[in-house]
Amino acid sequence: MIDPRLQTLRVLSERGTVTATAEALHLTPSTVSQQLRQLSARLGVELLVPDGRRVRLTPAAWALVGHADALFARWEEARADLAGYADQVAGRLRITGVATAITGVIAPAAERLRRELPRLHVEIGEDPGENRFELLLAGRADIAVVIPAPNGPPAADIRFTQQPVLREPQDLLVPAGHPFAARAAEGVELAEAGDEVWIRAGDPADQHQLLPAACASAGFTPRTCHHAVDWYAIAALVAHGFGICLLPRLAPVPGDCPVVRVPLRGNPVPVRRFVAAVRRGSERQPPVARGLAALRATADERAAKGM
Structure with a gap:
């Protein structure tokens, strides 16, 4: 209903190059260039x-x-309003997310959806190396479970709804022989680890950024040697x-x-925040709405059990 060439322009504004836009939309660079000329x-x-x-992009393009x-x-x-006239929730729901989100939240939420909505086909992808917001923008995912990063879209970005x-x-x-290992039942404060050697662990896009911020809050700069x-x-x-590392x-x-x-105990204890992002307006579409509800219910259950 909307000129698809507008979508090409939106993705170009996000990706920056014709080649990257073509990759995101599964088009050839010449097709992207032709669409934008048209x-x-x-x-x-x-x-x-x-x-x-x-x-x-020119000022007019922006x-x-x-x-x-x-x-x-x-x-x-x-689309959400029209979907309300359907008898059942059906179709395809594509969810992308980081590995630990798939393990802890997405997979059990998808299993819940499979039981409750047999006509809804859920596809799950980790999509390493991809910008998951760009997957939403390109229509290649419907829900993205992400960890907010400083260079990511702000909560007020009109293209997305983030929950x-x-x-x-x-x-x-x-290590098993480390002095902290004997205190696993009671926990330790992060400030006690100021003299340790640290490993930059996990996804560089989010987990690596958490380590220096958490250590700064505890009053020290981590000495990192491996990743x-x-x-x-x-x-x-x-x-x-x-x-040692943050896990x-x-x-x-x-x-x-x-x-x-x-x-870790004390204050502050470092945490990661997971948010579910969707294209703004799509959160009212029945498959997406039910997917978001299943993610929240699964997350609430995990939180109630102490993760």
Whole structure:
């Protein structure tokens, strides 16, 4: 119902290059360029100007992007209103999220949806290396469970609706022979670990940023020497004495690895915030609404059990 070339322009404004836009939309770069030339000709204004080997949006293009964002939000609302006339919730719901969110929240929520709504097909993806907000914008995902990052869209971004899902405490992961290991039942304060060597653990996009911020709140700067993304690799580094790390409560620890998870206590205890993001207006569509409700219910159950 809305000119699809407006979507191409929106994605270009987010991705920055014709090649990246083509990848996000599963088009060829020549198709993207052709669509934008056609849109420019139809509107009678220049939308792109050369900028070295790239292109740059004109002021008119940025104004159009703002109108397009509002149009797409209204279209999602219209789809939600029309979906209310359907007899049952059916179709496809695509959920993307970080690995620990899939483990702790998304997979059990999807299982709940499968029981309650057999006609709703849920697809789950971790999509490592992808910007999950861009997946929403490109229509490749319907719900994104993300950890807010400083360079991510603000809560007031008119393109998205963002709802809190879960606050996940951080623990310490230490070798089995570490002095902190004997205090796993009572926990330790983060300030006590100021002299430790630290491993930058987890996703660089969010978990790596949490470590310096948490340590600064505890009054010290962490001394980091190693880094890894996979939690099994991280546990191996810790077990062999290369450092300790912050470990999200939902992250798995291999049972045969000589490491100990030690809860943090005191104030402040570092936490990760998970939010569920959707295209603004789509939160009223029955599949998306039921998906968000299932995520919140699952998160509430986990929080009630202490994660």
